[in-house]
Amino acid sequence: MSVQDGLSRDGRIIIAGGGIGGLAAALGLANKGYSVTVLEQAAQFGEIGAGIQLGPNAFHALDRLGVGKAVRAEAVYIDQLTLMDSISELPIAVIPVGEQFRERFGNPYAVIHRTDIHRPLLEACERSSKISLLTRQKVVAFEVKGARVTVLTADGTRHEGDALIGADGLRSRIREQVVGDGGPLLSGHICYRAVLPIQEMPEDLRWNTVTLWAGPGTHLVHYPLRDRQLFNIVATFQGEPSRVATGHGEPGDRAELMFRFRKVGGKPKRILERPSTWKRWVLGDREPVTNWSAGPVTLLGDAAHPMHQYFAQGACMALEDAVCLADKVEVADGDFTKAFLAYQDRRIVRTGRVVVGARLMGSKVYHPSGVEAMVRNSVLGGKTPEEYYDMLDWLYGGPEEDRQSDRIGARSAA
Numbered sequence: 001m002s003v004q005d006g007l008s009r010d011g012r013i014i015i016a017g018g019g020i021g022g023l024a025a026a027l028g029l030a031n032k033g034y035s036v037t038v039l040e041q042a043a044q045f046g047e048i049g050a051g052i053q054l055g056p057n058a059f060h061a062l063d064r065l066g067v068g069k070a071v072r073a074e075a076v077y078i079d080q081l082t083l084m085d086s087i088s089e090l091p092i093a094v095i096p097v098g099e100q101f102r103e104r105f106g107n108p109y110a111v112i113h114r115t116d117i118h119r120p121l122l123e124a125c126e127r128s129s130k131i132s133l134l135t136r137q138k139v140v141a142f143e144v145k146g147a148r149v150t151v152l153t154a155d156g157t158r159h160e161g162d163a164l165i166g167a168d169g170l171r172s173r174i175r176e177q178v179v180g181d182g183g184p185l186l187s188g189h190i191c192y193r194a195v196l197p198i199q200e201m202p203e204d205l206r207w208n209t210v211t212l213w214a215g216p217g218t219h220l221v222h223y224p225l226r227d228r229q230l231f232n233i234v235a236t237f238q239g240e241p242s243r244v245a246t247g248h249g250e251p252g253d254r255a256e257l258m259f260r261f262r263k264v265g266g267k268p269k270r271i272l273e274r275p276s277t278w279k280r281w282v283l284g285d286r287e288p289v290t291n292w293s294a295g296p297v298t299l300l301g302d303a304a305h306p307m308h309q310y311f312a313q314g315a316c317m318a319l320e321d322a323v324c325l326a327d328k329v330e331v332a333d334g335d336f337t338k339a340f341l342a343y344q345d346r347r348i349v350r351t352g353r354v355v356v357g358a359r360l361m362g363s364k365v366y367h368p369s370g371v372e373a374m375v376r377n378s379v380l381g382g383k384t385p386e387e388y389y390d391m392l393d394w395l396y397g398g399p400e401e402d403r404q405s406d407r408i409g410a411r412s413a414a
Protein backbone atom coordinates (compact mmCIF):
# COMPACT_ATOMS: atom_id res chain seq x y z
CA MET A 1 0.00 0.00 0.00
CA SER A 2 1.31 3.46 -0.80
CA VAL A 3 1.70 5.95 2.05
CA GLN A 4 -1.07 8.01 0.50
CA ASP A 5 -3.57 5.18 0.05
CA GLY A 6 -5.76 6.62 2.79
CA LEU A 7 -6.12 9.88 0.86
CA SER A 8 -8.94 10.11 -1.65
CA ARG A 9 -9.77 12.85 -4.11
CA ASP A 10 -12.52 13.25 -6.65
CA GLY A 11 -11.67 12.70 -10.27
CA ARG A 12 -10.71 9.71 -12.38
CA ILE A 13 -7.70 10.19 -14.60
CA ILE A 14 -7.13 8.04 -17.67
CA ILE A 15 -3.60 7.46 -18.89
CA ALA A 16 -3.00 6.16 -22.41
CA GLY A 17 0.21 4.08 -22.40
CA GLY A 18 1.87 2.03 -19.69
CA GLY A 19 5.56 2.63 -20.44
CA ILE A 20 7.92 4.21 -17.93
CA GLY A 21 6.21 7.59 -18.34
CA GLY A 22 2.62 6.35 -18.06
CA LEU A 23 3.26 4.19 -15.01
CA ALA A 24 5.28 6.93 -13.29
CA ALA A 25 2.41 9.36 -13.87
CA ALA A 26 -0.12 6.84 -12.53
CA LEU A 27 1.94 6.35 -9.40
CA GLY A 28 2.52 10.06 -8.84
CA LEU A 29 -1.22 10.82 -9.14
CA ALA A 30 -2.31 7.84 -7.03
CA ASN A 31 0.12 8.94 -4.33
CA LYS A 32 -1.76 12.24 -4.27
CA GLY A 33 -5.07 10.44 -3.80
CA TYR A 34 -6.42 10.34 -7.37
CA SER A 35 -7.97 7.30 -9.05
CA VAL A 36 -6.19 6.35 -12.25
CA THR A 37 -6.88 3.93 -15.12
CA VAL A 38 -3.93 3.01 -17.34
CA LEU A 39 -4.81 1.78 -20.84
CA GLU A 40 -1.99 -0.16 -22.49
CA GLN A 41 -2.25 -1.44 -26.06
CA ALA A 42 0.02 -4.47 -25.55
CA ALA A 43 -1.10 -7.81 -24.13
CA GLN A 44 1.26 -7.27 -21.18
CA PHE A 45 2.91 -4.34 -19.48
CA GLY A 46 6.62 -4.47 -20.21
CA GLU A 47 9.76 -2.94 -21.67
CA ILE A 48 12.19 -3.98 -24.39
CA GLY A 49 15.21 -6.13 -23.43
CA ALA A 50 17.87 -3.45 -23.44
CA GLY A 51 19.60 -1.06 -21.07
CA ILE A 52 18.99 2.54 -20.13
CA GLN A 53 21.10 5.21 -18.44
CA LEU A 54 19.73 7.08 -15.46
CA GLY A 55 21.09 10.50 -14.56
CA PRO A 56 20.91 11.81 -11.00
CA ASN A 57 17.77 13.78 -11.90
CA ALA A 58 16.00 10.46 -12.61
CA PHE A 59 16.82 9.16 -9.12
CA HIS A 60 15.45 12.34 -7.60
CA ALA A 61 12.17 11.75 -9.45
CA LEU A 62 12.09 8.02 -8.60
CA ASP A 63 12.52 8.88 -4.91
CA ARG A 64 9.63 11.34 -5.14
CA LEU A 65 7.51 8.56 -6.65
CA GLY A 66 8.49 6.14 -3.86
CA VAL A 67 10.39 3.60 -5.98
CA GLY A 68 13.95 4.95 -5.71
CA LYS A 69 15.08 2.20 -3.34
CA ALA A 70 13.77 -0.63 -5.52
CA VAL A 71 15.40 0.81 -8.66
CA ARG A 72 18.69 1.53 -6.87
CA ALA A 73 18.87 -2.15 -5.85
CA GLU A 74 18.90 -3.25 -9.51
CA ALA A 75 21.16 -0.55 -10.94
CA VAL A 76 24.81 -0.85 -11.89
CA TYR A 77 26.94 2.03 -10.64
CA ILE A 78 29.53 2.88 -13.22
CA ASP A 79 32.82 4.71 -12.57
CA GLN A 80 32.81 7.22 -15.39
CA LEU A 81 31.30 8.51 -18.61
CA THR A 82 33.92 8.19 -21.32
CA LEU A 83 33.83 9.84 -24.73
CA MET A 84 36.29 8.13 -27.09
CA ASP A 85 37.38 9.08 -30.59
CA SER A 86 36.53 5.95 -32.57
CA ILE A 87 39.14 6.66 -35.26
CA SER A 88 42.19 7.50 -33.10
CA GLU A 89 40.84 5.30 -30.24
CA LEU A 90 41.97 7.98 -27.80
CA PRO A 91 39.81 9.43 -25.01
CA ILE A 92 38.25 12.83 -25.71
CA ALA A 93 36.58 13.42 -22.34
CA VAL A 94 36.40 11.41 -19.13
CA ILE A 95 33.78 12.39 -16.54
CA PRO A 96 34.12 10.56 -13.22
CA VAL A 97 30.74 9.78 -11.62
CA GLY A 98 31.95 8.50 -8.24
CA GLU A 99 31.76 10.20 -4.85
CA GLN A 100 32.54 13.71 -6.09
CA PHE A 101 29.74 13.50 -8.69
CA ARG A 102 27.23 12.15 -6.17
CA GLU A 103 28.05 14.92 -3.74
CA ARG A 104 27.61 17.53 -6.42
CA PHE A 105 24.25 16.25 -7.71
CA GLY A 106 22.93 14.49 -4.61
CA ASN A 107 22.39 11.23 -6.53
CA PRO A 108 24.35 8.69 -8.60
CA TYR A 109 24.68 8.12 -12.33
CA ALA A 110 23.69 4.52 -13.06
CA VAL A 111 22.70 2.09 -15.79
CA ILE A 112 19.94 -0.48 -15.58
CA HIS A 113 18.06 -3.06 -17.61
CA ARG A 114 14.82 -1.42 -18.78
CA THR A 115 12.77 -4.20 -17.21
CA ASP A 116 14.39 -3.44 -13.86
CA ILE A 117 13.05 0.10 -13.80
CA HIS A 118 9.69 -0.68 -15.42
CA ARG A 119 8.95 -3.59 -13.04
CA PRO A 120 9.29 -1.62 -9.75
CA LEU A 121 7.00 1.03 -11.23
CA LEU A 122 4.51 -1.65 -12.33
CA GLU A 123 4.61 -3.44 -8.95
CA ALA A 124 4.04 -0.18 -7.09
CA CYS A 125 1.05 0.52 -9.39
CA GLU A 126 -0.30 -3.00 -8.78
CA ARG A 127 -0.05 -2.46 -5.01
CA SER A 128 -2.03 0.78 -5.18
CA SER A 129 -5.79 0.43 -4.67
CA LYS A 130 -6.20 3.65 -6.68
CA ILE A 131 -4.76 2.31 -9.95
CA SER A 132 -6.50 0.05 -12.51
CA LEU A 133 -4.15 -1.43 -15.09
CA LEU A 134 -5.80 -2.58 -18.32
CA THR A 135 -4.04 -4.32 -21.21
CA ARG A 136 -5.10 -4.83 -24.86
CA GLN A 137 -6.60 -1.34 -24.84
CA LYS A 138 -5.31 0.45 -27.90
CA VAL A 139 -6.49 4.04 -27.64
CA VAL A 140 -7.71 5.38 -30.96
CA ALA A 141 -9.43 8.67 -30.08
CA PHE A 142 -10.84 10.84 -27.33
CA GLU A 143 -13.69 13.30 -26.97
CA VAL A 144 -14.17 16.09 -24.42
CA LYS A 145 -17.76 17.01 -23.50
CA GLY A 146 -18.18 19.52 -20.71
CA ALA A 147 -16.03 18.33 -17.85
CA ARG A 148 -15.87 14.69 -19.04
CA VAL A 149 -13.37 12.94 -21.27
CA THR A 150 -14.33 9.81 -23.19
CA VAL A 151 -11.54 7.62 -24.51
CA LEU A 152 -12.26 5.16 -27.30
CA THR A 153 -10.19 2.01 -27.79
CA ALA A 154 -9.78 -0.12 -30.92
CA ASP A 155 -12.19 -2.82 -29.70
CA GLY A 156 -14.95 -0.22 -29.28
CA THR A 157 -14.69 0.13 -25.50
CA ARG A 158 -15.36 3.62 -24.10
CA HIS A 159 -13.61 4.76 -20.92
CA GLU A 160 -14.96 7.79 -19.07
CA GLY A 161 -12.85 10.07 -16.92
CA ASP A 162 -12.30 13.64 -15.77
CA ALA A 163 -8.88 13.98 -17.38
CA LEU A 164 -6.67 12.22 -19.92
CA ILE A 165 -2.89 11.97 -20.12
CA GLY A 166 -1.34 10.79 -23.38
CA ALA A 167 1.76 8.80 -22.43
CA ASP A 168 1.59 6.76 -25.61
CA GLY A 169 5.07 7.41 -26.95
CA LEU A 170 6.63 8.69 -30.16
CA ARG A 171 3.59 7.93 -32.35
CA SER A 172 1.02 9.13 -29.85
CA ARG A 173 -2.65 8.97 -30.87
CA ILE A 174 -3.50 11.53 -28.20
CA ARG A 175 -0.91 13.95 -29.61
CA GLU A 176 -2.51 13.59 -33.03
CA GLN A 177 -5.67 15.19 -31.62
CA VAL A 178 -4.03 17.70 -29.27
CA VAL A 179 -1.14 18.95 -31.44
CA GLY A 180 -1.81 17.41 -34.86
CA ASP A 181 1.75 17.62 -36.15
CA GLY A 182 1.72 14.39 -38.14
CA GLY A 183 4.33 11.66 -37.82
CA PRO A 184 7.70 12.01 -36.11
CA LEU A 185 10.66 13.56 -37.93
CA LEU A 186 12.86 10.79 -39.28
CA SER A 187 16.23 12.38 -39.87
CA GLY A 188 17.94 9.17 -40.96
CA HIS A 189 19.37 8.08 -37.60
CA ILE A 190 19.22 4.32 -37.20
CA CYS A 191 20.30 2.32 -34.19
CA TYR A 192 21.18 -1.32 -33.73
CA ARG A 193 20.90 -2.85 -30.26
CA ALA A 194 22.30 -6.04 -28.73
CA VAL A 195 22.82 -7.36 -25.21
CA LEU A 196 25.85 -9.63 -24.71
CA PRO A 197 26.72 -12.00 -21.86
CA ILE A 198 29.92 -10.62 -20.29
CA GLN A 199 31.96 -13.64 -21.52
CA GLU A 200 31.27 -12.58 -25.11
CA MET A 201 32.52 -9.02 -24.62
CA PRO A 202 36.24 -8.62 -25.48
CA GLU A 203 38.03 -9.14 -22.17
CA ASP A 204 40.11 -5.95 -22.34
CA LEU A 205 36.99 -3.85 -23.00
CA ARG A 206 34.77 -4.97 -20.12
CA TRP A 207 34.91 -1.51 -18.66
CA ASN A 208 32.69 -0.37 -15.80
CA THR A 209 31.86 2.81 -17.68
CA VAL A 210 29.35 4.21 -20.10
CA THR A 211 31.63 4.41 -23.11
CA LEU A 212 30.75 6.27 -26.28
CA TRP A 213 32.95 5.85 -29.38
CA ALA A 214 32.28 8.89 -31.58
CA GLY A 215 33.13 8.80 -35.29
CA PRO A 216 32.09 10.36 -38.60
CA GLY A 217 28.35 9.68 -38.96
CA THR A 218 28.45 6.83 -36.43
CA HIS A 219 28.70 6.19 -32.72
CA LEU A 220 28.82 3.15 -30.49
CA VAL A 221 27.76 3.03 -26.83
CA HIS A 222 28.35 0.22 -24.34
CA TYR A 223 27.93 -0.34 -20.63
CA PRO A 224 27.45 -3.23 -18.20
CA LEU A 225 24.06 -4.42 -16.91
CA ARG A 226 22.65 -6.78 -14.26
CA ASP A 227 25.50 -7.23 -11.76
CA ARG A 228 27.86 -6.66 -14.70
CA GLN A 229 26.93 -10.04 -16.17
CA LEU A 230 25.64 -8.45 -19.39
CA PHE A 231 26.77 -5.68 -21.72
CA ASN A 232 24.37 -3.33 -23.44
CA ILE A 233 25.52 -2.33 -26.92
CA VAL A 234 23.94 0.38 -29.05
CA ALA A 235 25.39 1.28 -32.45
CA THR A 236 23.89 4.31 -34.20
CA PHE A 237 24.59 5.71 -37.64
CA GLN A 238 23.34 8.58 -39.74
CA GLY A 239 21.58 7.05 -42.76
CA GLU A 240 19.96 8.87 -45.65
CA PRO A 241 16.66 10.45 -44.53
CA SER A 242 14.94 9.77 -47.83
CA ARG A 243 15.66 6.03 -47.63
CA VAL A 244 14.45 5.63 -44.08
CA ALA A 245 11.39 3.49 -43.50
CA THR A 246 9.77 2.95 -40.15
CA GLY A 247 11.28 0.22 -38.01
CA HIS A 248 10.96 -0.80 -34.41
CA GLY A 249 13.01 -3.69 -33.13
CA GLU A 250 13.02 -5.91 -36.23
CA PRO A 251 16.11 -8.09 -36.89
CA GLY A 252 19.08 -5.96 -37.97
CA ASP A 253 21.31 -6.49 -41.00
CA ARG A 254 24.84 -7.14 -39.71
CA ALA A 255 26.39 -6.38 -43.09
CA GLU A 256 24.74 -2.93 -43.17
CA LEU A 257 26.05 -2.19 -39.68
CA MET A 258 29.63 -3.28 -40.39
CA PHE A 259 29.62 -1.28 -43.62
CA ARG A 260 28.50 1.87 -41.80
CA PHE A 261 31.19 1.40 -39.15
CA ARG A 262 33.93 0.30 -41.59
CA LYS A 263 36.19 3.27 -40.77
CA VAL A 264 36.28 2.86 -36.97
CA GLY A 265 39.35 1.58 -35.14
CA GLY A 266 40.12 -1.94 -33.93
CA LYS A 267 38.60 -1.72 -30.45
CA PRO A 268 35.11 -0.52 -31.40
CA LYS A 269 35.17 -2.87 -34.40
CA ARG A 270 35.96 -5.86 -32.16
CA ILE A 271 32.88 -5.03 -30.07
CA LEU A 272 30.66 -4.68 -33.14
CA GLU A 273 31.81 -8.07 -34.40
CA ARG A 274 30.66 -9.91 -31.25
CA PRO A 275 26.83 -9.96 -31.30
CA SER A 276 25.46 -12.68 -33.58
CA THR A 277 22.07 -10.95 -33.77
CA TRP A 278 21.04 -7.31 -33.65
CA LYS A 279 17.73 -5.49 -33.49
CA ARG A 280 17.20 -2.35 -35.51
CA TRP A 281 15.27 0.86 -34.80
CA VAL A 282 14.59 3.90 -36.96
CA LEU A 283 14.94 6.89 -34.63
CA GLY A 284 12.83 10.01 -34.66
CA ASP A 285 12.04 13.15 -32.74
CA ARG A 286 9.68 16.07 -33.20
CA GLU A 287 9.87 19.82 -33.32
CA PRO A 288 9.23 21.07 -29.75
CA VAL A 289 5.81 22.76 -29.39
CA THR A 290 4.63 25.60 -27.16
CA ASN A 291 1.42 23.85 -26.17
CA TRP A 292 0.72 20.17 -25.55
CA SER A 293 -2.52 20.45 -23.56
CA ALA A 294 -6.17 20.91 -24.53
CA GLY A 295 -8.49 21.45 -21.56
CA PRO A 296 -8.42 18.32 -19.36
CA VAL A 297 -6.09 16.49 -21.78
CA THR A 298 -2.30 16.65 -21.76
CA LEU A 299 0.78 14.74 -22.92
CA LEU A 300 3.76 13.30 -21.09
CA GLY A 301 7.11 11.67 -21.91
CA ASP A 302 7.81 10.84 -25.55
CA ALA A 303 4.25 11.76 -26.53
CA ALA A 304 4.97 15.34 -25.41
CA HIS A 305 8.64 15.81 -26.31
CA PRO A 306 10.22 12.89 -28.18
CA MET A 307 13.95 13.35 -28.50
CA HIS A 308 17.00 11.63 -29.89
CA GLN A 309 18.78 9.56 -27.27
CA TYR A 310 21.98 11.60 -27.36
CA PHE A 311 21.60 13.00 -23.84
CA ALA A 312 20.29 9.60 -22.59
CA GLN A 313 17.43 11.52 -20.98
CA GLY A 314 14.09 10.60 -22.63
CA ALA A 315 12.95 8.35 -19.79
CA CYS A 316 14.54 10.65 -17.18
CA MET A 317 12.44 13.52 -18.60
CA ALA A 318 9.30 11.35 -18.51
CA LEU A 319 9.95 10.66 -14.81
CA GLU A 320 10.45 14.36 -14.11
CA ASP A 321 7.21 15.08 -16.04
CA ALA A 322 5.32 12.61 -13.86
CA VAL A 323 6.48 14.23 -10.62
CA CYS A 324 5.71 17.73 -11.86
CA LEU A 325 2.30 16.74 -13.22
CA ALA A 326 1.24 15.13 -9.93
CA ASP A 327 2.39 18.21 -7.99
CA LYS A 328 0.43 20.56 -10.24
CA VAL A 329 -2.72 18.43 -10.11
CA GLU A 330 -2.52 18.42 -6.33
CA VAL A 331 -2.11 22.20 -6.15
CA ALA A 332 -5.01 22.82 -8.58
CA ASP A 333 -7.16 20.48 -6.47
CA GLY A 334 -9.20 18.86 -9.21
CA ASP A 335 -9.06 21.68 -11.79
CA PHE A 336 -7.28 19.58 -14.40
CA THR A 337 -7.27 22.24 -17.12
CA LYS A 338 -5.46 24.65 -14.80
CA ALA A 339 -3.13 21.92 -13.55
CA PHE A 340 -2.13 20.83 -17.05
CA LEU A 341 -1.33 24.39 -18.13
CA ALA A 342 0.81 24.89 -15.01
CA TYR A 343 2.53 21.55 -15.71
CA GLN A 344 3.38 22.32 -19.33
CA ASP A 345 4.56 25.83 -18.33
CA ARG A 346 7.14 24.13 -16.11
CA ARG A 347 8.16 21.46 -18.57
CA ILE A 348 8.21 22.96 -22.08
CA VAL A 349 11.48 24.90 -21.85
CA ARG A 350 13.38 22.25 -19.91
CA THR A 351 12.36 19.38 -22.16
CA GLY A 352 12.73 21.58 -25.28
CA ARG A 353 16.31 22.27 -24.25
CA VAL A 354 16.99 18.54 -24.14
CA VAL A 355 15.30 17.92 -27.53
CA VAL A 356 17.28 20.71 -29.23
CA GLY A 357 20.46 19.90 -27.29
CA ALA A 358 20.23 16.23 -28.27
CA ARG A 359 20.21 17.17 -31.95
CA LEU A 360 23.32 19.30 -31.43
CA MET A 361 25.01 16.52 -29.48
CA GLY A 362 24.32 14.18 -32.39
CA SER A 363 25.77 16.41 -35.09
CA LYS A 364 28.51 18.27 -33.20
CA VAL A 365 29.71 15.74 -30.61
CA TYR A 366 28.82 12.20 -31.69
CA HIS A 367 29.00 12.29 -35.49
CA PRO A 368 31.29 15.08 -36.75
CA SER A 369 34.33 14.59 -38.95
CA GLY A 370 37.31 16.71 -40.05
CA VAL A 371 37.71 20.13 -38.45
CA GLU A 372 34.38 19.85 -36.62
CA ALA A 373 35.69 16.74 -34.86
CA MET A 374 38.94 18.54 -34.03
CA VAL A 375 36.94 21.44 -32.58
CA ARG A 376 34.93 18.97 -30.48
CA ASN A 377 38.09 17.34 -29.13
CA SER A 378 39.60 20.69 -28.27
CA VAL A 379 36.43 22.12 -26.65
CA LEU A 380 35.48 19.01 -24.64
CA GLY A 381 38.91 17.61 -23.78
CA GLY A 382 41.12 18.13 -20.74
CA LYS A 383 38.61 19.56 -18.27
CA THR A 384 38.51 18.97 -14.54
CA PRO A 385 35.58 16.97 -13.16
CA GLU A 386 34.10 20.16 -11.68
CA GLU A 387 34.26 21.85 -15.08
CA TYR A 388 32.34 18.95 -16.65
CA TYR A 389 29.84 19.02 -13.78
CA ASP A 390 29.30 22.75 -14.32
CA MET A 391 28.51 22.06 -17.99
CA LEU A 392 25.97 19.39 -17.03
CA ASP A 393 24.52 21.13 -14.01
CA TRP A 394 21.37 22.41 -15.81
CA LEU A 395 20.48 18.82 -16.68
CA TYR A 396 21.61 16.62 -13.80
CA GLY A 397 20.84 19.24 -11.14
CA GLY A 398 17.14 18.75 -11.93
CA PRO A 399 14.33 21.19 -12.70
CA GLU A 400 14.68 24.75 -11.43
CA GLU A 401 11.48 24.36 -9.38
CA ASP A 402 13.03 21.51 -7.36
CA ARG A 403 16.19 23.51 -6.78
CA GLN A 404 14.13 26.43 -5.47
CA SER A 405 12.23 24.20 -3.04
CA ASP A 406 15.54 22.58 -1.96
CA ARG A 407 16.95 26.06 -1.30
CA ILE A 408 13.83 27.07 0.67
CA GLY A 409 14.05 23.77 2.59
CA ALA A 410 17.71 24.36 3.37
CA ARG A 411 17.00 27.95 4.49
CA SER A 412 14.17 26.94 6.81
CA ALA A 413 16.24 24.06 8.22
CA ALA A 414 19.13 26.47 9.00
Ligand SMILES: Cc1cc2nc3c(=O)[nH]c(=O)nc-3n(C[C@H](O)[C@H](O)[C@H](O)COP(=O)(O)OP(=O)(O)OC[C@H]3O[C@@H](n4cnc5c(N)ncnc54)[C@H](O)[C@@H]3O)c2cc1C
Pocket residue numbers: 016017018019020021022039040041042051052053054137138139140167168169170171172173191234281283300301302303309312313314315316317318
Ligand atom coordinates in the same frame (compact mmCIF):
# COMPACT_ATOMS: atom_id res chain seq x y z
C1 LIG B 1 18.38 3.84 -28.62
C2 LIG B 1 17.71 4.55 -27.48
C3 LIG B 1 18.40 4.70 -26.28
C4 LIG B 1 17.81 5.40 -25.23
N1 LIG B 1 18.52 5.55 -24.07
C5 LIG B 1 17.98 6.24 -23.06
C6 LIG B 1 18.71 6.40 -21.85
O1 LIG B 1 19.83 5.91 -21.71
N2 LIG B 1 18.14 7.12 -20.84
C7 LIG B 1 16.89 7.67 -20.96
O2 LIG B 1 16.41 8.30 -20.01
N3 LIG B 1 16.18 7.52 -22.11
C8 LIG B 1 16.68 6.83 -23.14
N4 LIG B 1 15.96 6.65 -24.30
C9 LIG B 1 14.62 7.27 -24.40
C10 LIG B 1 13.55 6.45 -23.69
O3 LIG B 1 13.58 5.12 -24.15
C11 LIG B 1 12.19 7.04 -23.93
O4 LIG B 1 12.24 8.44 -23.84
C12 LIG B 1 11.18 6.52 -22.91
O5 LIG B 1 11.09 5.14 -22.98
C13 LIG B 1 9.81 7.17 -23.12
O6 LIG B 1 8.89 6.60 -22.26
P1 LIG B 1 7.33 6.82 -22.51
O7 LIG B 1 6.64 6.07 -21.42
O8 LIG B 1 7.05 8.27 -22.68
O9 LIG B 1 7.04 6.17 -23.93
P2 LIG B 1 7.17 4.65 -24.40
O10 LIG B 1 8.29 3.96 -23.73
O11 LIG B 1 7.16 4.67 -25.88
O12 LIG B 1 5.83 3.97 -23.86
C14 LIG B 1 4.61 4.19 -24.52
C15 LIG B 1 3.64 3.09 -24.08
O13 LIG B 1 2.38 3.39 -24.64
C16 LIG B 1 1.88 2.26 -25.30
N5 LIG B 1 1.03 2.76 -26.39
C17 LIG B 1 1.44 3.33 -27.55
N6 LIG B 1 0.38 3.68 -28.29
C18 LIG B 1 -0.72 3.34 -27.57
C19 LIG B 1 -2.12 3.44 -27.79
N7 LIG B 1 -2.61 3.98 -28.92
N8 LIG B 1 -2.96 3.01 -26.83
C20 LIG B 1 -2.49 2.46 -25.67
N9 LIG B 1 -1.17 2.30 -25.43
C21 LIG B 1 -0.30 2.76 -26.36
C22 LIG B 1 3.09 1.48 -25.77
O14 LIG B 1 2.81 0.12 -25.98
C23 LIG B 1 4.04 1.72 -24.58
O15 LIG B 1 3.84 0.78 -23.57
C24 LIG B 1 16.51 5.97 -25.37
C25 LIG B 1 15.81 5.80 -26.57
C26 LIG B 1 16.40 5.10 -27.62
C27 LIG B 1 15.63 4.95 -28.89
